[in-house]
Amino acid sequence: MKIWKNNVEVDEYGRIFKRVKVKGGSKLQPAKVYKNGRYPTITYKDNGKKKIATCHRVVAESYLGRPLQGTETVHHCNHQRNDYQVSNLCIVSRATHDIIEYKGLYCKGNLK
Secondary structure (H helix, E strand, O other), X not given: OEEOOOOEEEOOOOOEXXXXXXXXXXXXXXXXXXXXXXXXXXXXXXXXXXXXXXXHHHHHHHHHOOOOOOOEEEEEOOOOOOOOOHHHEEEEEHHHHHHXXXXXXXXXXXXX
């Protein structure tokens, strides 16, 4: 398990969990994934404000151990937006991502 922000943790299968308070401590609970947009998203709190993040970026950032830079994009190697396993994601530049998508190329994940 890798820690993302605050109380959000991710495993290598792309499952996202939130740490919730319970009597006597806390426990991990699967995060609710919303699929009403182009990419699956989760909600989380940052300094008391509700925010939204796409699942593939959460997984990528947690396994990189840092936020993505402005020039970096997360690419789904099998072109399936709802498959955000670590082995299916790779970090590429925006220009490279455009070429991969335009030509329909496949790649190997580079997060491990």
